[in-house]
Amino acid sequence: MALFPARMIFCQQKNQQSRFIIARVKYHGGGDWYNDPSAIPNLLKFIEQNGNLLTASDEQRVELIDQKLFSFPALFLTGHGRITFSEQEAVNLRKYLIHGGFLYADDDYGMDHYFRQEIKKVFPDKELVEIPFDHIIYQQPFYFAKGLPKIHEHDGGPPRGFGIFHQGRMVVYYTYNTNISDGWPDPDVHNNPEAVRLRALQMGVNIFMYALSH
Numbered sequence: 001m002a003l004f005p006a007r008m009i010f011c012q013q014k015n016q017q018s019r020f021i022i023a024r025v026k027y028h029g030g031g032d033w034y035n036d037p038s039a040i041p042n043l044l045k046f047i048e049q050n051g052n053l054l055t056a057s058d059e060q061r062v063e064l065i066d067q068k069l070f071s072f073p074a075l076f077l078t079g080h081g082r083i084t085f086s087e088q089e090a091v092n093l094r095k096y097l098i099h100g101g102f103l104y105a106d107d108d109y110g111m112d113h114y115f116r117q118e119i120k121k122v123f124p125d126k127e128l129v130e131i132p133f134d135h136i137i138y139q140q141p142f143y144f145a146k147g148l149p150k151i152h153e154h155d156g157g158p159p160r161g162f163g164i165f166h167q168g169r170m171v172v173y174y175t176y177n178t179n180i181s182d183g184w185p186d187p188d189v190h191n192n193p194e195a196v197r198l199r200a201l202q203m204g205v206n207i208f209m210y211a212l213s214h
Helices: 006-010 037-052 067-071 085-097 110-121 194-213
Strands: 023-025 060-062 075-077 103-105 160-166 168-177
Touching: 037 194, 067 085, 085 110, 085 168, 103 194, 110 168, 168 194
Parallel strands: 023 060, 023 075, 075 103, 103 168
Antiparallel strands: 160 168
C-alpha cells in the first residue's frame, strides 16, 4: 500500500521528472462519473502554470477496488445522480484516505444525497463538517475571503464546503451548490464567463495544493 509521499511531490521542482496525477473515481450506481472529460486536463495545466510542479497531461481513472488506487495522491469524484459504494470499495477508500490519500468530491446536480449516504459507509464514525472561511484551503495560493466562489447554481443559496478529518488532516473535501469543476472544462462546454472559469481554476489549485502539502 505505497501511497505517493505527498509532501515530497509538493516539493518537486519543475526540472525533475515526477508528475502530479489526479485520478477520477469510476463508481457504480448510474451517475455520470465521466462527465466533462476536458476538466481535469485543463486543471492540471493550470496547476503546473501556477503551482511550481510538473503535472500529467490527462487524468487517470480508477475504481475503488483496484489496487492501483493506492498509487495516486489525490482523487476526484463528481457526477449527476446516484453513487453506490460496495462494502469492499468503502473499506478500500477508507484505507486509502487514512494512509495519506485525499478525495475531492464536487456536487453535480442530484449527487448530494447519494454522496452523503455513501461517504457514511467509508467513515461511519465521522461527520462532514462545514469548513470556515479562514481555513487555509481558501487562502493559499489564491485568496478567497468569502470561501468558495459560486460557479453554477443548483439548489439556491450560497456555496458550501465540507470536510472529513482524520487525526487533524482533512482527508475528504466536498463542495456543494457551486460545482467548482463546472468551470474547468473547455470554454465552450458550459459557456461560463472567463472570470468565473478563472476563479474555478484558482480554487482547484487551492484544493489540490492543500492535498499535497498536508
